[in-house]
Amino acid sequence: MSSDQTVSDYLARLRSAAVVLPRPRQSELVAEVGEHIEAALEESGARDEVSVRNVLERLGSPDEIVAAERYPDDPTDPRAQVPPSAAGARRSAGRSMETKVVFGLVLSALVVVLAIVALSQGPSAALFALGFALLTPYVAIPLVIGLAVLFWSQDRERESAAPIAGALESAAAGARTRGRRSSLGLVGLLAVVALLTIALVAGHSDQIPTLAVFTLPVVVALLVTDILRGRGRKDG
Amino acid sequence: MVQGDTRNQRGSPLTELRRGVLEYCVLALVRGQETYAFEIVRHLTDAGGLVTSEGTIYPLLARLRRDEFVTTTWRESESGPPRRYYRITAAGNRALATFIADWNGFRDAVDELVNKDGGTTT
Numbered sequence: 001m002s003s004d005q006t007v008s009d010y011l012a013r014l015r016s017a018a019v020v021l022p023r024p025r026q027s028e029l030v031a032e033v034g035e036h037i038e039a040a041l042e043e044s045g046a047r048d049e050v051s052v053r054n055v056l057e058r059l060g061s062p063d064e065i066v067a068a069e070r071y072p073d074d075p076t077d078p079r080a081q082v083p084p085s086a087a088g089a090r091r092s093a094g095r096s097m098e099t100k101v102v103f104g105l106v107l108s109a110l111v112v113v114l115a116i117v118a119l120s121q122g123p124s125a126a127l128f129a130l131g132f133a134l135l136t137p138y139v140a141i142p143l144v145i146g147l148a149v150l151f152w153s154q155d156r157e158r159e160s161a162a163p164i165a166g167a168l169e170s171a172a173a174g175a176r177t178r179g180r181r182s183s184l185g186l187v188g189l190l191a192v193v194a195l196l197t198i199a200l201v202a203g204h205s206d207q208i209p210t211l212a213v214f215t216l217p218v219v220v221a222l223l224v225t226d227i228l229r230g231r232g233r234k235d236g
Numbered sequence: 237m238v239q240g241d242t243r244n245q246r247g248s249p250l251t252e253l254r255r256g257v258l259e260y261c262v263l264a265l266v267r268g269q270e271t272y273a274f275e276i277v278r279h280l281t282d283a284g285g286l287v288t289s290e291g292t293i294y295p296l297l298a299r300l301r302r303d304e305f306v307t308t309t310w311r312e313s314e315s316g317p318p319r320r321y322y323r324i325t326a327a328g329n330r331a332l333a334t335f336i337a338d339w340n341g342f343r344d345a346v347d348e349l350v351n352k353d354g355g356t357t358t
Contacts (some may be wrong), residue, residue: 025298032273032294035317039274042315054356060289068292072299073255 005054006116007037014062021069029069033059056152124202132211144221189219254286259305260335261286263328266306270323273297295321305331323353 011034018026040055041047059065192215199207258280265271266280273294280287287293297303300306304329324332 002240029294029298032297035290035319036274036277036290036294038316058289059291064289065291065295068289069295069298072295 001189003049004045006049006052006056010037010056010062014065017062017066018069021066025069029065031127032063126206128198128202131191131198189222192219251288254288256288258293258333259300260339262293262296262300262325263332263335267324267329267332268323269319270309272311272321274319276322278306282290300328303327332353340341 011030014033015026015030018029036059037052037055040058041051044055045050136161192212196208196211196217199205199211261280261283262276263275271279277287277290277293277298280293282316294324297306300322304325306322307320307325308320311321314321
């Protein structure tokens with residue numbers, strides 16, 4: 001049946017265009033569109049080639065649909081016009097490059113420090129030093145600022161609103177909350193608790209008050225970052 | 237987003253306006269009673285001039301789900317596989333209410349200017 005073949009071809013093209021989307025969304029989108037095609041054909045009462053082509057015509061091209069998924073605020077964005085695989089690779093490569101460099105540098109520095117301490121004073125001291133190094137203000141505050149900038153710039157880019165509808169968008173965006181990202185403040189708090197526990201277990205309980213004093217500003221900074229991220233989004 | 241010289245390539249400014257209001261039209265459709273995706277698409281196309289490619293509604297629905305402006309329930313259907321029924325949430329209602337207030341003002345203002353008596357060519 002050539003019309004079934006047309007449908008399968010279309011869905012195959014949609015599936016391959018959708019590889020730039022998050023995995024769970026890929027199959028979900030193809031399923032949704034597939035069901036739409038079925039429902040539309042049933043509604044029209046015919047499954048011949050002409051009916052199928054009409055349904056697919058109204059659906060739009062796979063690239064259009066995937067572009068709407070990736071660039072919800074502007075599917076006509078020039079980046080969306082490029083074959084999705086190239087654009088997706090370029091875009092996520094750019095994003096992950098910055099992230100990789102930042103984390104790579106931080107991680108290497110930590111590994112070096114850890115190795116030196118472990119070699120000279122033994123593993124539990126190294127673990128303790130890791131926590132301490134991570135959470136002293138001199139290391140933590142620049143790190144926090146860097147992460148905050150990174151997260152914030154990602155948030156803003158994802159939320160850019162079309163100018164003409166901008167007045168409507170930004171007013172309504174205030175009601176929109178995306179509480180799905182992890183709270184940096186919470187992560188920081190957990191890290192501090194872990195550090196204090198290590199200190200206790202490793203026999204450094206006399207250091208605990210000092211540690212608490214050092215780490216408090218960091219947790220506060222992280223919580224402030226959370227609030228700013230939330231407010232940044234609210235103001236559109 | 238750069239408008240400038242790319243405006244001609246994009247066509248009518250209504251294109252962007254459609255995109256901005258479409259999600260609120262969807263929310264309005266699922267405000268009263270739960271509706272499934274295909275029905276939502278049909279209502280939008282019947283209303284006229286709101287949707288160019290029907291397929292782009294599905295990413296929009298996914299986004300509304302992610303933002304928790306709608307909840308979904310799977311229900312059996314007599315004619316085929318189970319369907320996902322969409323219904324608005326409290327958050328969705330709030331967003332919609334804000335939009336409606338803004339839209340009415342916006343619509344009236346634009347209307348006043350472009351459709352004002354004496355503004356039409358004789």
